[in-house]
Amino acid sequence: MSKSESIRMNGAQIILKMLELHGVKHVFGLPGETTIGWYKEWRKHSDIEFVLTRDERTASYAAEAYAKITGRPSVLEAPSPGVTHCTPGMTEAYLSSVPIIYFSSDIPINQDKKHGLTGIDQTKLYDSISKESFVLTNAKQIPFLMRRAFRVATSGRPAPVHIRVPINIYGEEAEINDLYAEPEYSAYPAHRPVADHSKIRASIDVLLKASKPVIVCGQGGLISKASDIILELAELLQIPVGTTTPGKGTIPENHPLALRVIGGRGGMEYSNQYVFEADTIFFVGSNTDSAATDHWQLYGDPNSKTFLHLDIAEAHVGNNFPLKVGMVGDARASLEYMVELIKAEYPNLKRPPVDLNPIKKTALDRVFNSNIPMPEGTISPVKLSQALDKILPPNAIVTSEPGVSAIYPSALLTIKEPGRRYITNYSMGALGYSVPAAIGASYASDGPVISFTGDGSFGFVIGDMETIKRSNKNVTIILTRNDTFGWIRGEAILLDDVDEPWSTDFGSVDYVKVAEAFGFKTARITTEDEIEAVLSEAIQNPGANFIEIMVPSQDKIVPFVPSWVRAAKAKNLPYFY
Numbered sequence: 001m002s003k004s005e006s007i008r009m010n011g012a013q014i015i016l017k018m019l020e021l022h023g024v025k026h027v028f029g030l031p032g033e034t035t036i037g038w039y040k041e042w043r044k045h046s047d048i049e050f051v052l053t054r055d056e057r058t059a060s061y062a063a064e065a066y067a068k069i070t071g072r073p074s075v076l077e078a079p080s081p082g083v084t085h086c087t088p089g090m091t092e093a094y095l096s097s098v099p100i101i102y103f104s105s106d107i108p109i110n111q112d113k114k115h116g117l118t119g120i121d122q123t124k125l126y127d128s129i130s131k132e133s134f135v136l137t138n139a140k141q142i143p144f145l146m147r148r149a150f151r152v153a154t155s156g157r158p159a160p161v162h163i164r165v166p167i168n169i170y171g172e173e174a175e176i177n178d179l180y181a182e183p184e185y186s187a188y189p190a191h192r193p194v195a196d197h198s199k200i201r202a203s204i205d206v207l208l209k210a211s212k213p214v215i216v217c218g219q220g221g222l223i224s225k226a227s228d229i230i231l232e233l234a235e236l237l238q239i240p241v242g243t244t245t246p247g248k249g250t251i252p253e254n255h256p257l258a259l260r261v262i263g264g265r266g267g268m269e270y271s272n273q274y275v276f277e278a279d280t281i282f283f284v285g286s287n288t289d290s291a292a293t294d295h296w297q298l299y300g301d302p303n304s305k306t307f308l309h310l311d312i313a314e315a316h317v318g319n320n321f322p323l324k325v326g327m328v329g330d331a332r333a334s335l336e337y338m339v340e341l342i343k344a345e346y347p348n349l350k351r352p353p354v355d356l357n358p359i360k361k362t363a364l365d366r367v368f369n370s371n372i373p374m375p376e377g378t379i380s381p382v383k384l385s386q387a388l389d390k391i392l393p394p395n396a397i398v399t400s401e402p403g404v405s406a407i408y409p410s411a412l413l414t415i416k417e418p419g420r421r422y423i424t425n426y427s428m429g430a431l432g433y434s435v436p437a438a439i440g441a442s443y444a445s446d447g448p449v450i451s452f453t454g455d456g457s458f459g460f461v462i463g464d465m466e467t468i469k470r471s472n473k474n475v476t477i478i479l480t481r482n483d484t485f486g487w488i489r490g491e492a493i494l495l496d497d498v499d500e501p502w503s504t505d506f507g508s509v510d511y512v513k514v515a516e517a518f519g520f521k522t523a524r525i526t527t528e529d530e531i532e533a534v535l536s537e538a539i540q541n542p543g544a545n546f547i548e549i550m551v552p553s554q555d556k557i558v559p560f561v562p563s564w565v566r567a568a569k570a571k572n573l574p575y576f577y
Contacts, residue, residue, distance in 0.1 A: 006177040011139035012041035012170040014179070015103070018146040019048060021181035024075050026051055026066065026443050028059040032079020034105035034118070037170030051443060051471075054463040056082040058436040060089020061425075063100050065399065065440030069420045071225065072187050073099035073153050074440070080106050080118035087129065088430050093160045094129045095427035096246065097223055097313070099153035099188050100160040101146075102126070109137065109166050122164045131159035136166065140174040147182050154188035157313040158223065189224060195310060195329030200338050203282070203308050203325045208346075210280035210306065213239045216262065218292065219246040220285015220311055226332035227251055227418035230284065233339050238351040239282070242271055244292035245406070247285070248422045249415035256355040264294035265402075265426060266410030266560050269577045270363040274356075276300050281321075283309040285331045288320040291426055294562045296320055310334055367412065372574045378552045379528055381480055381559075382576060385412035387532040388450065393539065395447030399423045399437040403487045404551055405452040405480045406434075407559040411576075432460030435477060439464065442473035448539050449475045455511070456485040465518040469544045476538040476545040477515070482553045483508055490554030494567040515546035525549040 009017070015038065019027070028051045031039060042050065053059040056078045067074035078086050083104045093100050104122050112119025126133045132152050136142060149161040184190050194200075207213055221230055221243075227250055234241050234257045242259035243250045245266045253260045259271045272294070275281065281299060286292060286309075299305055302321050309317045310327040317326040327334060342349065368386050385408045392398070394417055400406035406424055415421050423441060425433040435458065438451035453461075458479055468475045484505045492498040515522045521541055523534045525548070538545035554561075558568040558575035568575040 006175050007179065008173055008175055009139075010041065010171055010173045011136070011142060011165075012038045013045055014139060014142040014174075014176060015146070015165075016042060016046040016048065017179060018143055018181065019075060020046060021179070022146075022150055023072070023183075023186045024048055027075040027077055028053060028063040028066070028440070029077035030054070030056060030059060030079075030082070032081050032105065034079045034107065034167045035077065037167060038105070041170070051439070053436070053439065053467050055461070056085035057088050057432065058439065058461055058464045058467070060086040061092070061433050061436035062440035064089045064093045064096070064098050065423050065437035066444045067093070067098045067100060068423055069397065069441055069444035073101055073150060075101045075103070077103040078105070080104070080122075083120070083122055084125070087125075088428070088432070090126065090160050090162070091129045092425050092428045092430070092433070094131075096219065096425075097158045098160070099158040101149050101153060102130070102160055102162045103165055104162065106164055106166045108168050109135070123162070126162040129160070130162040133162040133164070135164040136169050138174065139169055139172040140176065143176060143178045143180070147185070150185040151182060151190070154185045154190040156191070158188045189312070189330055192330035192333035194337050195327035195334040197337070199325050199327045200334060201341065203327065204338060204342060206280060206306060206308060206324055207237055207239065207282065212278050213237070213280040213282060214259070214275050214278040215239050215241045215282045215284060216275065216286055217241060217243045217247045217250040217284045218286025219244065221247060221250040221331050222420055224285060224312070224331035226285070226335060229332055229335045229339060231255070231418070233335055236339060236342055236349070238354045240274065240354060240356055242275055244286060245410045245424055245426050248410060249419055251418055252416050253414045254357070254416055256357050258360075259356060260360065261410050263292040263298060264562055265291045266407050267294070267562065268363055268367075268411055268560055270359050272298060272562060278305070280306040280308070283307070283311070284335070285311055287311070287313070287316045293320070364412065367576050370576065372557060372576070375552045375556050378482070378550045379525060379531075380557075381408040381551045382412065383528045383531055384478070384480070384549060385409050388535055389413050391532060391536050391539065392450070393447060395445070396450060396539070397421055397423065397441045397445055397447060398450045398452065399434045399441060400452040401425055401431060401433040401454075401457050402429045403454045403457065404482065404554055404559060405454045405457065407561065409452055411560040431457040433457070435461045435464060438475050438477070439467055439471070442471060442475050449473070450539070451475060451477045453477060453479055454486060455479060455481045455483060455509070458511070462514060465515065465520065465544070469519045472543065474542045476547065479511055479546070479548045480551045481511065481548055482551050484553050486553040490558070490564060493555040494558065494564045494571070511548050512546070518544070520544045520546040522546045523548075
């Protein structure tokens with residue numbers, strides 16, 4: 001229809017049509033009394049696929065991962081009884097700069113003041129973890145507000161937008177004459193502002209004069225789809241590139257200039273030492289948080305270094321380190337201009353070549369061949385990551401979450417093609433992320449999805465094994481089991497000198513039988529020799545797969561966490577680093 005043509009529609013139909021116009025293919029959520037009116041129209045009028053989950057939290061994490069991989073804002077919905085259950089995924093998305101359009105259905109406006117069942121101030125609830133949170137008060141305003149939602153979510157620093165929908169709005173009819181989308185806001189980043197030109201020139205001068213510079217990429221480089229231009233800049237100036245754990249895969253990790261992961265959650269000794277010794281650090285799309293910087297200790301004395309920072313979010317630029325030059329702008333657009341200037345003004349530039357592959361190989365071989373004795377009944381998670389790295393298809397996506405399930409693949413898996421191939425939730429770090437993220441990833445990509453999870457996290461989301469089975473997607477859950485909340489146990493013993501953590505351990509469960517009950521193809525790895533064959537069989541099986549492997553808790557064999565490694569050395573405990 002043209003922008004001036006008028007048509008009579010109800011609120012549910014308008015919402016569905018506006019989603020279609022914005023190119024939405026999937027919506028994640030589950031039903032409730034306050035969504036029936038929407039679903040009734042959905043069945044009759046739209047082919048958008050609804051992904052039914054068993055928990056609103058699962059839906060929120062699935063939506064977050066889906067948006068990360070597709071580069072498009074995802075759509076999440078929840079009924080009023082479960083409206084609070086979406087806060088984990090919305091919080092992670094807000095902190096990770098991931099756009100979600102979140103519809104929360106509600107009882108009629110002001111009925112909460114009469115103590116109507118499930119009535120709370122949803123707008124106020126989501127205001128602090130959304131870029132904008134507003135309420136639909138009549139059907140006629142839906143097109144305007146949905147255009148605004150997509151525009152706000154995908155512009156500047158991407159982030160979720162919350163839309164509160166009172167139940168009566170779905171059935172309310174209105175004459176609509178503005179039923180159109182703004183297509184440029186159907187993907188992100190919708191706009192690419194270039195940082196101040198003079199500051200880009202100043203940054204070039206600093207980088208050319210540096211004796212040992214390094215580029216450190218957060219996930220902002222991935223969000224901006226800046227991998228190619230970051231690599232071109234690195235090659236042009238022969239500057240190594242390290243990434244935070246969420247930024248893993250910004251450039252191919254087997255490239256000579258790739259430092260791989262740095263920081264406090266998956267950084268290895270060689271990569272952390274390299275950035276510690278660097279004289280100039282160029283942050284690209286990083287909020288310089290505590291995990292990425294080993295609680296801001298990674299670079300040593302900040303007054304002895306030169307820092308540059310480029311980010312779309314002005315609040316991030318210079319937030320934690322004193323800057324020589326700060327630049328606010330889109331990573332890809334700003335670095336394209338930087339590269340253009342360098343090529344034009346330094347046509348004969350030649351820099352000494354840097355090849356980090358030998359030191360990376362030495363470091364990885366040392367870990368892979370360490371053969372640290374494992375506690376009885378456990379298998380080295382190093383061997384698990386090593387085997388998966390060997391057989392992982394290039395189109396696979398790996399999801400993980402805090403704990404032993406994330407630390408080892410963060411450090412040891414090699415992402416050979418740039419992009420969002422490794423998904424974690426290290427912005428907020430709540431448990432129960434990896435399996436829901438795998439669900440979202442499976443709808444965003446056609447390749448196999450590998451979900452690393454621990455038994456502490458897995459307990460949050462077992463019910464959504466049914467979602468995976470029903471979807472007929474190729475998802476393999478790898479349960480690294482140690483019968484404890486291992487991260488908390490490790491933190492308590494290693495850093496707080498607790499002899500025996502209180503309330504971290506739990507009873508054993510036959511998770512293989514649980515998975516079998518959901519219809520998964522299952523396996524239990526009991527020896528190192530079985531790992532590669534079991535993994536290969538699961539990846540090749542196009543359905544739902546579950547693998548259990550017993551691993552030591554983090555206080556028994558310390559993983560790649562610098563503060564823990566320092567404690568392990570002092571306590572004479574075995575560690576990988």
